[in-house]
Structures are given as structure tokens and as C-alpha cells.
Amino acid sequence: MTQYLARRGLYLLVQLLVVATVVFLLLRLVPGDPARAILGETATEEQVARVRHQLGLDQPIYRQYVSWMADVLRGDLGTSITSGRPVATDVRDRLGNSLELIALATCLSLIIGLPLGIIAGLRANRLPDFVLSAAAMLGLSLPGFVVGTVLLLIFALRLRWLPQTQFVEWSENPGQHLKLVILPVLTLAASTVAVIMRMTRSSMLEVVRQDYIKLARAKGLSERTVILRHALRNAINPVVSVVGLELATLLGGTVIVETIFGWPGLSSLLIAGVRARDYPVVQGVVLLIAVLTILINIAVDIAYAVLDPRIRIS
Known part of the structure; x- marks a missing residue:
């Protein structure tokens, strides 16, 4: 197990280096002058030169890369062009909001999807299986913006069971915050429940036909x-x-x-950065999302090793 974790750790470091390099090169390969794009076509050459110096674009590419990597290793993602705030501060303020939605939606999806998938797998080709499979297909077919809009119209605007107000921090008003988080979580969980349920059903169908299951029942x-x-x-x-x-x-x-419900998360920060051509913000958010994705994949590999000891020696 120790060797397995060591290999995963080395793999993580290599992936992080590759991702950071790709993120750095991505914006440098975009056609046009980033400084000119930020300021607009009416900007003077002096203004463009000042922004290029602020972004470090007047230096050779290898110096930009070394400087940027050194800043990233220190946790410095640069300064936002539009707000003047450190990008790391903006990302930190938004990250918790996004992770809250994702964590709650994932937990809700597991609580609902696993039992329903087990039921569908054990009642294959019967009425419960047909009903649940149809519901899963509906959840997969409806886009997120349709589900979110419908939930908003019904529960917030029509029935007025849930508020549709500006975002409120947990520390300011826990009750109001909980009310605001319900609809976004349900919207995110709609398709995830369907995916988990269908995979659980398919996996259970394969397993229950195995001889050791028949033997366990025979015992x-x-x-x-x-x-x-x-x-x-x-x-x-x-x-x-x-x-x-x-x-x-x-x-x-x-x-x-986040757009439909006015939820201040990472994705809305990324979209705002793209619209404003705020390259440090875009670069910082994309890098963070990529790093989190790699960490999730490593966590899944470790979970595999814990659940199935045969994988540890592979």
C-alpha cells in the first residue's frame, strides 16, 4: 500500500507540473495582445505598454514562465486587472461557496441514487426497474438550465416556498443561507442522481449473477x-x-x-474574468480547477485500492 501511494504521489506531482505549464502557455498562445484586449482598441501605446509591464508580458517567455511558476509555488496567482485584488484572495472567497454546492449535491445524489440503483438492479425488467429507468433518462435528458429555471419558477416565484434573494453568507444568517442553497443543490443533483443510479443498477445486475452470490444465498x-x-x-x-x-x-x-441563482462561486468568477479579459483571474481559476480535478482522480485511485486490495499490487 505504501508503494502504491508513493507511485500515486509521484504521478500527482508530474500532473501538477504539466497542468501548470499548459495553463501558462494557453493564454500566451491566444492570438492578439492581451494588454490591448484588456484596455480596448482606443487605448494608447503608453497605456498598453504599462499593462504589458504589469502582466510581465514584456519579458522573454522563459522568464515569464519561471517567474509565474515561482509565484504559484508561493500561492501567489497574481493581481486582478479589474478589481486590483489578489487573485488568490478572490479564489479563496469563492472556492468555499462552490465546494459547498458540490459536496451537498454529491451527498444527496449518493443518498438517493445508490438505493434506487440497488432496487432497479434487483428488480430488473420489472415495474420498479422500468419506472426508475424512465426517471433516470428524464434526469439525464433535461439540461441544468432547464431544471434550475423550472425549480426557480415553481418553488421561488409561484409557490414562494423558498426565497429568491441575494446571496447571504452562512455566518450572517444560517437559516436564510440554508434556504438559498436548496434549489442550486437540487439542480446539480438532478443529473448526478441519474448517473449514479444507472451505474449502480448496471453494476448490481452483473454482480448478482455471480456464483458466490448464489452460494451466499444457498448458505x-x-x-x-x-x-x-x-x-x-x-x-x-x-x-x-x-x-x-x-x-x-x-x-x-x-x-x-451559479448564474441562475446568483451564487458567487468559482465558475461565476471565471465567467466574469473572461468577459472582462482579466487574464490573471482566468489563469488562476483554470489552474485551481485543474488541480482539484487531479486531486479527485488521485482520491478515486486511493479509494479503489482501499475497496479492492487486488489493485494495490497492480
Whole structure:
């Protein structure tokens, strides 16, 4: 297990270096002058030169790279052109809001999707399976902006069960914050529940047909023990993989939810940076999302090793 974790750690370091390099080169390869794009076509050459110096674009590319990597290793992502605030500060303020939505949506999806997937797998080609599969297809077919808009119209504007006001921090008003988080979480969880349920169903269908499941039942073990201790334990790895993929997708895919519900997260910060051509903000947010995605993949690999000891020696 120690060697396995060491290999994963080395793999993580290499990936982080590659991602940081790609993020750095990405904006440098975009056609046009970033300083001119930030200031607009009416800017004078003196103004453009000043911004280029502020961004370090007047230095050779290798010096820009070394300087930027050194700043990143110190946790310095630069300064926002539009707000004048450190990008790391803006990212830190927004990161918690995005992670809150993602964590709650993932937990809700597991709480709902796993049991429904087990039921569908055990009742394959019967009425419960048909109903749940149809519901899952509906959840996968509806785009996030449709689900979010419908929920907003029904529960916030029509029934007025939930408020539709400006964002309120947890520390300011916990009750109001909890009310505001319900609809965004439901919107994010709609498709994730469907994905987890379908994967659980497919994995359970494969496992329950195995000989060791038939043997466990023949020994007189209760159905609960057979399903939870034997079937689900061996069917959970594909589900873990799907959850990891969904987490990575949600990291960069909350922009629609944050826009609809006015939730100040990373995605909305990224969109604001793109619109304002604030390159340090775009670069910092993209780098953070990429790093978090890599960490999620490493966490999934470690979970595989914990759940299935055979993987540790592979």
C-alpha cells in the first residue's frame, strides 16, 4: 500500500507540473495582445505598454514562465486587472461557496441514487426497474438550465416556498443561507442522481449473477446481508469511478447554476474574468480547477485500492 501511494504521489506531482505549464502557455498562445484586449482598441501605446509591464508580458517567455511558476509555488496567482485584488484572495472567497454546492449535491445524489440503483438492479425488467429507468433518462435528458429555471419558477416565484434573494453568507444568517442553497443543490443533483443510479443498477445486475452470490444465498444468509456485504461491496468500484467523474464535472460545470441563482462561486468568477479579459483571474481559476480535478482522480485511485486490495499490487 505504501508503494502504491508513493507511485500515486509521484504521478500527482508530474500532473501538477504539466497542468501548470499548459495553463501558462494557453493564454500566451491566444492570438492578439492581451494588454490591448484588456484596455480596448482606443487605448494608447503608453497605456498598453504599462499593462504589458504589469502582466510581465514584456519579458522573454522563459522568464515569464519561471517567474509565474515561482509565484504559484508561493500561492501567489497574481493581481486582478479589474478589481486590483489578489487573485488568490478572490479564489479563496469563492472556492468555499462552490465546494459547498458540490459536496451537498454529491451527498444527496449518493443518498438517493445508490438505493434506487440497488432496487432497479434487483428488480430488473420489472415495474420498479422500468419506472426508475424512465426517471433516470428524464434526469439525464433535461439540461441544468432547464431544471434550475423550472425549480426557480415553481418553488421561488409561484409557490414562494423558498426565497429568491441575494446571496447571504452562512455566518450572517444560517437559516436564510440554508434556504438559498436548496434549489442550486437540487439542480446539480438532478443529473448526478441519474448517473449514479444507472451505474449502480448496471453494476448490481452483473454482480448478482455471480456464483458466490448464489452460494451466499444457498448458505441461508439473509437477503440484506447478501446484498450489502457481498453484492454491493463488489459492485461499488464502478460507482466510485462515476462519482469521481461527476465531481470533476461539477467543478467546472456549476456556472449555469451559479448564474441562475446568483451564487458567487468559482465558475461565476471565471465567467466574469473572461468577459472582462482579466487574464490573471482566468489563469488562476483554470489552474485551481485543474488541480482539484487531479486531486479527485488521485482520491478515486486511493479509494479503489482501499475497496479492492487486488489493485494495490497492480
